Amino acid sequence: MKKVLILITAIFTMTMANAQTTNYESSRKVATRGYAEREITPDIIYLSIALREYCVDGNSKKKVAIETLEKQLYDAAMAIGVKKEDFTIQNIYSYNSDYSGNKKKNTELLQAKQYRIKITNLNGLDQMLDNVDAKGLESTSISGYDHTQKREIEKELKIAAVKDARVNAEIIASATGDKIGKAISINDNSSFGWNDIMPRSFAMKSMGASADVAHESLDISIRPIKLTCNIDGVYELY
16 A cells, blocks of 8 residues: 555656646746838828808809709719719708808808718829819819728738748847747737828819919929838747
């Protein structure tokens, strides 16, 4: 019986020693973060355009209807390659055409609409707006940015960040005389800010402007967006 107890004690001691060794080995790891960044110039913009009806020379009987202005904008957008599904209405509202405050002069409410248009042909913006009645064009602004190769760019940045995380782990391991094993965990912390650039108005139209005066050429200078990706990695040490 005594020999059996001694044997059990020895097995238990060896098991505990092996468990401690295993725990020690599994705790030998290094955690690092990998970075990747790239500057990208968007090749897609989302344009917000507001149109509104107006009365020629203040004469309510000579109203330029919103339907007329909308057709001008729609046809002009299609002419530069905008897809039908990329021409959408954002808002519909009305306004009083009499700015003098004299309600007896003209109490008719005129209609206005705001549109969101996805533009890929940036060189066609001037051409598009040239075909819209200048007096019915209230405002234009950029509401967002995008890129035709967005998914591929994000994929490449993630791969680069993962590789950078491993390189960083190898640098740390070499300082302690160790080597890097397999990855224990990988965490994707990336958040790509395609719309980090604040939208800005780049053309405004006054209802009092002469329809015979052409609008100024649009100066679309889209700044590059810096996309940053970071990946956390945990690797075995041996």
